[in-house]
């Protein structure tokens with residue numbers, strides 16, 4: 404790849420951080436025709452990507468990585484100086500996890516990569532934040548960049564929040580619902596438009612905002628989604644106390660186009676690397692800027708979500724006759740949602756852990772998340788497959804709604820379990836089918 408400046412119509416891109424977000428962005432942009440350099444401090448990850456291996460599970464991505472590498476437009480490095488030399492637009496895609504012992508976002512990676520990149524920025528360029536950050540972070544990063552870059556104020560910062568869902572990361576990158584450009588100048592807007600030209604040509608709407616608004620959009624969106632999930636799960640609690648059925652309730656609500664049915668699926672609730680930590684960091688930041696009251700309801704959203712995990716354990720305990728001590732429980736699922744191997748804040752794994760803490764003998768199976776789950780919860784027993792996990796189980800609990808679990812034949816599963824007892828933590832099964840096969844079926848928000 405040459406180091407001479409490219410034309411402004413096709414800027415050369417760097418992507419800093421090659422996790423779920425960065426790797427997907429780098430690969431998709433190269434497929435769309437850009438020259439892209441991905442950067443990560445993790446040598447093993449860089450080697451794997453250069454070798455054509457995606458270091459996590461994401462449908463469709465391995466084929467696109469091979470295509471992008473074959474085109475010669477994509478490579479990965481650990482060398483930030485190469486990135487500074489190469490890029491016209493630098494995308495920051497590093498993680499902002501929850502701080503240990505606090506609800507605040509941990510900004511060390513975002514600040515670290517910005518500080519480390521700055522000395523290599525010797526010409527006009529645009530640094531674009533994609534990571535989810537507390538509002539106000541970009542202003543600090545701008546100072547950090549301009550104070551430390553040889554190009555000084557020729558280096559501009561913009562914010563372009565990322566909304567990709569794991570499992571649909573390719574689709575969400577190629578055809579997002581919208582692009583949000585938080586910019587401080589007409590040049591920044593023009594440069595971002597050039598950096599997303601093929602996506603914009605596909606008819607994707609662009610929303611131009613100031614930088615603080617762009618920082619806020621992501622947490623506002625994720626807070627709304629989390630609230631919608633917790634809303635229906637709060638209704639599930641009311642249903643449980645009144646003998647009503649939350650599935651039927653959600654279905655009736657969903658026909659109202661003002662409400663809509665998406666993110667209205669009751670069950671074990673949300674987890675993952677975004678929703679839980681984003682709502683907590685948002686509350687923390689709002690309190691810092693004196694508007695904690697405005698988003699205090701998000702504490703309730705979080706509490707409702709946590710209660711679903713405890714309630715799932717209650718249902719398993721009830722199914723087991725009142726105590727989990729020595730009870731063999733088969734846990735189907737570990738990932739925080741299907742089509743992902745991500746176990747960050749995974750409700751499924753949390754439930755498996757809680758069951759074990761109460762004395763249950765827990766056997767876990769997940770189609771993709773076994774290695775990650777083993778790392779996080781090494782003391783659980785991990786089975787080879789569904790039927791191995793369910794062998795002699797006294798209770799089966801479905802925790803992640805993989806298609807493989809949705810399509811389970813209750814009669815076949817009955818052949819291996821000790822007791823036909825199932826808790827459906829995700830409303831993924833047809834209760835009539837399971838009760839017809841002589842199973843005792845329980846689900847959150849439904850009469851027992």
Ligand code: UDX
Pocket residue numbers: 565566567568569570625628632665666667668669670671672673674675676677678739740741
């Ligand atoms: C989310 C946002 O959707 C995405 O826009 C953002 O960029 C990153 O965070 P993701 O974490 O990949 O994406 O997962 P998502 O599909 O949003 O699901 C989040 C959690 O909510 C999962 O644990 C899922 O099981 C749960 N969920 C989702 C429900 O419990 N009920 C629903 O109705 C929908």
